[in-house]
Amino acid sequence: MGDVFKALADPTRRAILDELQERNGQTLFELCTRLISQHGSTSSRQAVSQHLGVLEDAGLVRTRREGRYKFHDLDTTPLRTITDRWQLPTG
Amino acid sequence: MGDVFKALADPTRRAILDELQERNGQTLFELCTRLISQHGSTSSRQAVSQHLGVLEDAGLVRTRREGRYKFHDLDTTPLRTITDRWQLPTG
DNA sequence: TTGTCAGGCAAGTGCTCACTTGCCTATGGT
DNA sequence: ACCATAGGCAAGTGAGCACTTGCCTGACAA
Numbered sequence: 001m002g003d004v005f006k007a008l009a010d011p012t013r014r015a016i017l018d019e020l021q022e023r024n025g026q027t028l029f030e031l032c033t034r035l036i037s038q039h040g041s042t043s044s045r046q047a048v049s050q051h052l053g054v055l056e057d058a059g060l061v062r063t064r065r066e067g068r069y070k071f072h073d074l075d076t077t078p079l080r081t082i083t084d085r086w087q088l089p090t091g
Numbered sequence: 092m093g094d095v096f097k098a099l100a101d102p103t104r105r106a107i108l109d110e111l112q113e114r115n116g117q118t119l120f121e122l123c124t125r126l127i128s129q130h131g132s133t134s135s136r137q138a139v140s141q142h143l144g145v146l147e148d149a150g151l152v153r154t155r156r157e158g159r160y161k162f163h164d165l166d167t168t169p170l171r172t173i174t175d176r177w178q179l180p181t182g
Numbered sequence: 183t184t185g186t187c188a189g190g191c192a193a194g195t196g197c198t199c200a201c202t203t204g205c206c207t208a209t210g211g212t
Numbered sequence: 213a214c215c216a217t218a219g220g221c222a223a224g225t226g227a228g229c230a231c232t233t234g235c236c237t238g239a240c241a242a
Contacts, residue, residue, distance in 0.1 A: 067240075070188080082170060186242100200227085206219105208220100
């Protein structure tokens with residue numbers, strides 16, 4: 001599993017996580033259009049696709065294929081590595 | 092306040108936070124020697140100094156000056172922006 | 183089969199970032 | 213005064229990363 005911290009370092013990837021939290025299980029094209037219309041993003045399809053690859057490597061996004069569609073689901077469990085590491089006062 | 096996510100993206104900066112958690116209020120030179128001896132780091136003084144600047148901008152490290160010494164203290168409150176953003180199941 | 187749609191792969195480009203290098207300021211000891 | 217210590221500033225370098233460009237694969241509809 002790749003680097004969770006590095007995956008979170010990019011604002012576009014954080015916007016993707018925001019989007020998936022609002023509406024889980026989106027395809028690449030859904031994400032592209034909604035990122036532009038709701039998050040003011042200017043990223044191309046290829047750019048978003050590469051970001052999704054990074055997020056998937058980090059374990060923050062899980063994917064499932066159905067026919068020619070690929071759905072993306074948010075998984076926040078890797079974020080625990082951050083909070084567990086520096087012992088947040090329980091919030 | 093700078094980017095907390097970007098500050099966490101670098102492994103050396105995460106080691107610095109680890110080191111400050113073990114022993115708070117260290118000076119730059121203390122951190123340098125302990126990073127090498129206890130974390131296998133190879134970073135120079137200037138490198139660590141720049142990392143501390145990034146961490147301070149992100150609000151993860153607070154500093155206080157006394158004479159020619161500058162002490163560094165860990166502050167984990169900015170990490171809440173991460174957990175609050177994607178609603179972790181309370182752990 | 184032909185055409186379209188969803189997505190993937192890979193090389194190239196430009197910018198950011200970590201780190202070095204070299205010099206400078208300031209505090210404290212003798 | 214002198215020197216060592218603790219730290220800072222700024223330009224330059226090299227590697228990594230986000231993004232583009234162009235082409236390719238696979239699934240569905242007609």
